[in-house]
Amino acid sequence: MTAESFRGLKLEDVASLQDHGRTFPVVQEAGFIRACFCGHNHVNDYAVQLDRVSLNYGRSTGHAGYGGERLRKGAKLIEVDLASGEVQTSSVFPNGTRLA
Numbered sequence: 001m002t003a004e005s006f007r008g009l010k011l012e013d014v015a016s017l018q019d020h021g022r023t024f025p026v027v028q029e030a031g032f033i034r035a036c037f038c039g040h041n042h043v044n045d046y047a048v049q050l051d052r053v054s055l056n057y058g059r060s061t062g063h064a065g066y067g068g069e070r071l072r073k074g075a076k077l078i079e080v081d082l083a084s085g086e087v088q089t090s091s092v093f094p095n096g097t098r099l100a
Helices: 023-030
Strands: 005-010 035-040 044-050 052-056 075-080 087-093
Touching: 035 075, 035 087, 052 075, 052 087
Parallel strands: 035 052
Antiparallel strands: 005 044, 044 052, 075 087
């Protein structure tokens, strides 16, 4: 598998549990999953398009965790057009602004 596109910021290593490659094949096999959240660290916020599925790394929310001095706190929003299946992702911030 090769990523078709990468968009966003990766400012720290990915911290994850090992699934030994079993999860993504199930997502692919389902055939209807177009986007999902796949992780979270405090200073990462990106999306990777892989085999027609948008894997989204969520932006850190809240104000108690580390990283706010390196990456503005916010949230990840996934919007799906149910008629076309088109997926749009953006980071949203408390002041109402968005970063696509």
